[in-house]
Amino acid sequence: MNNSELDATDWQILRLLQKDASLTNKEIAFELNRSVATVHERIKRLKEEGYVKKIVALLDRKKVNKGLIAFSHVQLHDHTAQTLSTFEKEVARFPEVMECFQMTGTFDFILRIATSDMDAYHDFYRNKLANLPNITTVQSFFVLSEAKSDTAYPI
Amino acid sequence: MNNSELDATDWQILRLLQKDASLTNKEIAFELNRSVATVHERIKRLKEEGYVKKIVALLDRKKVNKGLIAFSHVQLHDHTAQTLSTFEKEVARFPEVMECFQMTGTFDFILRIATSDMDAYHDFYRNKLANLPNITTVQSFFVLSEAKSDTAYPI
DNA sequence: ATTGAAATGTAGGAAAC
DNA sequence: GTTTCCTACATTTCAAT
Numbered sequence: 011m012n013n014s015e016l017d018a019t020d021w022q023i024l025r026l027l028q029k030d031a032s033l034t035n036k037e038i039a040f041e042l043n044r045s046v047a048t049v050h051e052r053i054k055r056l057k058e059e060g061y062v063k064k065i066v067a068l069l070d071r072k073k074v075n076k077g078l079i080a081f082s083h084v085q086l087h088d089h090t091a092q093t094l095s096t097f098e099k100e101v102a103r104f105p106e107v108m109e110c111f112q113m114t115g116t117f118d119f120i121l122r123i124a125t126s127d128m129d130a131y132h133d134f135y136r137n138k139l140a141n142l143p144n145i146t147t148v149q150s151f152f153v154l155s156e157a158k159s160d161t162a163y164p165i
Numbered sequence: 166m167n168n169s170e171l172d173a174t175d176w177q178i179l180r181l182l183q184k185d186a187s188l189t190n191k192e193i194a195f196e197l198n199r200s201v202a203t204v205h206e207r208i209k210r211l212k213e214e215g216y217v218k219k220i221v222a223l224l225d226r227k228k229v230n231k232g233l234i235a236f237s238h239v240q241l242h243d244h245t246a247q248t249l250s251t252f253e254k255e256v257a258r259f260p261e262v263m264e265c266f267q268m269t270g271t272f273d274f275i276l277r278i279a280t281s282d283m284d285a286y287h288d289f290y291r292n293k294l295a296n297l298p299n300i301t302t303v304q305s306f307f308v309l310s311e312a313k314s315d316t317a318y319p320i
Numbered sequence: 321a322t323t324g325a326a327a328t329g330t331a332g333g334a335a336a337c
Numbered sequence: 338g339t340t341t342c343c344t345a346c347a348t349t350t351c352a353a354t
Contacts, residue, residue, distance in 0.1 A: 024222070024224060024229065027221070027222035028221060028222050028223075028224060029221065030219060030220065030221065031186065031187075031220045031221050031222040032186075032219075032220040059228075060225050060228060061224055061225055061228050061229065062222045062223070062224060062225075063223045063224060063225050064185060064187075064222075064223050065185065065186045065187040065220065065221070065222050065223075066182070066183060066184065066185065066186050066220070066221065066223060066316055066317070067179070067182035067183050067186040067217045067219075067220050068183075068217070068218045068219050068220075068221060068316060069179060069183060069216055069217060069218060069318060069320075070215050070216055070217075070218050071318055073214075073215060073216050074179065074216065074318055074320050075320070076318045076319075076320075079266075081236075081266075081268070081275060098312035098313075099312075101312070101313070102312055102313040105319030106319055107313060108313070108314075108315045108316070108317075108318070108319075109311075109313055109314050109315065110311070110312040110313040110314075111234070111236075111308045111309070111310070111311055111312065111314075112308070112309040112310045112311075112312065113236070113306045113307065113308060113309060114306055114307045114309060115306045115307075117306075119312075120236060120306065124318050124319060151268045151269060151270045151272075151275070152268065152269040152270075153266045153267070153268060154266070154267040154268060154269060155266070155267045156264075156265070156266055156267075157253035157254075157256070157257055157265040157266065157267060157274075158253075158256070158257040158262060158263070158264055158265040159263075159264050159265075159266075160263045160264065161221055161223060161263070161316060162221070162263075163224060163226055163229055163231045163263070163279050164231075164260030164261055164263075164279060165224075165229050165230070165231075
């Protein structure tokens with residue numbers, strides 16, 4: 011198989027591992043009617059070539075005391091490369107910030123922020139986020155309930 | 166150890182597994198200066214008690230042809246339990262919708278939508294999302310770049 | 321690229337301290 | 338909680354196709 015294309019078996023393996031990476035090679039091989047060695051070889055390649063970035067444990071956020079998730083829309087004073095990249099660099103250093111995306115539209119960034127509760131969020135907001143330079147507005151929305159939460163891409 | 170509290174070792178294990186769940190018990194044991202049997206027992210308990218929900222592979226979304234991520238804010242006509250839960254149930258069935266959260270604020274839901282490109286998003290929007298009943302407005306924002314993207318909670 | 325078989329390593333359980 | 342021992346799997350390599 012060449013280097014730049016995935017075949018049907020590769021996609022099936024990726025689909026399975028996205029849902030459950032604790033599957034053994036044997037289980038995957040059985041599922042796909044392939045040998046264990048083949049599955050092993052494929053997965054090794056998929057990791058080497060960067061299709062699989064990493065294998066992680068997903069935790070129950072409420073059990074680990076992250077009861078409050080906020081999405082915050084941030085607007086900056088200006089959009090010079092300097093201002094944008096300083097903001098990105100600084101905000102990424104806050105552990106509460108799980109995700110930071112630069113966006114199209116009327117604001118500049120979406121942040122996903124995980125804290126234990128509203129007090130902790132407030133503390134983060136006043137003492138960390140609002141101290142960053144060049145912020146014009148921050149508008150925050152809070153998760154009431156999760157109807158769906160999936161890390162698997164539809165492939 | 167009792168059932169309802171995690172000690173420092175448990176938290177360390179969770180921290181490690183959130184970052185890299187392909188670590189072996191042996192590697193974790195070495196890192197924490199514990200025996201393999203202890204680590205094994207702890208992880209078993211952490212899974213049984215639901216702290217670890219699952220182990221998954223995270224893929225490179227651009228390599229698997231999901232070049233466009235949208236966040237969509239959805240507002241519904243009314244907020245009866247019936248309307249809310251019908252929307253949640255229907256929207257969760259679309260594979261493009263990776264996440265759906267009910268939110269505080271001026272709109273009702275945030276969706277995270279993964280598609281290959283703007284054409285595919287448009288198709289999803291016109292032929293799937295906009296066909297659901299009781300939707301008043303949908304406002305969409307598109308990811309330009311990812312400054313940070315982490316599934317690990319700050320614990 | 322795929323396979324079965326062989327070698328090595330890890331998981332998972334149990335016993336004694 | 339640790340150590341040791343044990344068995345059953347799982348991973349990894351390899352020669353052959």
